[in-house]
Amino acid sequence: MTKSLAFGAVHVTVAFAIGYALTGDVAIAGAITLIEPAVNTVVHYLFDRWWGHPRIKAAWARWRAPAARATAS
Numbered sequence: 001m002t003k004s005l006a007f008g009a010v011h012v013t014v015a016f017a018i019g020y021a022l023t024g025d026v027a028i029a030g031a032i033t034l035i036e037p038a039v040n041t042v043v044h045y046l047f048d049r050w051w052g053h054p055r056i057k058a059a060w061a062r063w064r065a066p067a068a069r070a071t072a073s
Contacts, residue, residue: 011037 015036019029050056 012033016029016033019032020026023029023032
């Protein structure tokens, strides 16, 4: 847990530094720092739902099947 918290602090620091470097504005950099993780959290949730969808799993299995047959030969 300590490592995750430390990485979170690094992530926030980097996000703020990049936002400030690109805009030169502390308020905009702060907004980017707060908004980006919130949006990423929602996107990650939606991505996980998409990734686990049965149609995606079936498509992945079909895509991998030719490679598995080629390896077995």
